Amino acid sequence: MKNLNGGCLCGRVEYKVPDNLIYAGYCHCSECRRWTGSPFSATGGVKASDFTLSKGEVFLSSFKKGENSLSYFCKHCSSIVYGEVPKHNMVFIMLGTLIQSPTLKPQWHIYTGSKVDWYQISDDLPQFTGAPKT
Numbered sequence: 001m002k003n004l005n006g007g008c009l010c011g012r013v014e015y016k017v018p019d020n021l022i023y024a025g026y027c028h029c030s031e032c033r034r035w036t037g038s039p040f041s042a043t044g045g046v047k048a049s050d051f052t053l054s055k056g057e058v059f060l061s062s063f064k065k066g067e068n069s070l071s072y073f074c075k076h077c078s079s080i081v082y083g084e085v086p087k088h089n090m091v092f093i094m095l096g097t098l099i100q101s102p103t104l105k106p107q108w109h110i111y112t113g114s115k116v117d118w119y120q121i122s123d124d125l126p127q128f129t130g131a132p133k134t
């Protein structure tokens with residue numbers, strides 16, 4: 001399987017994951033908006049054991065984002081690169097930090113009830129006003 005490579009803006013932090021994302025999607029919640037400074041976050045999930053930090057561990061800092069997740073960002077350039085959900089043994093990557101395009105594209109929009117009114121969703125993906133129904 002091919003690998004996907006990603007990293008931060010300044011290039012000090014790099015990672016790789018196999019191209020088999022377990023999920024990918026957009027979150028419009030108010031936390032993601034402030035966390036990223038963007039109208040929504042685009043993330044993809046991999047098993048923690050599939051995530052390899054190739055470079056830049058000393059440049060990483062973490063932020064406890066919510067009860068179950070830790071967000072990792074580059075101290076030098078401030079890019080949010082990935083996060084951990086230890087309870088589920090998962091890592092999520094920020095899709096915008098990938099160099100290649102993943103095979104699995106985003107599958108849904110969640111928390112659209114918190115979406116900003118100046119961004120219109122123009123794709124046909126399923127939308128959930130809150131957490132995804134599983």
Ligand SMILES: [Zn+2]
Pocket residue numbers: 008009010011012013074075076077078079
């Ligand atoms: Zn950086």
Ligand SMILES: [Zn+2]
Pocket residue numbers: 027028029030031032033041111
């Ligand atoms: Zn969110």
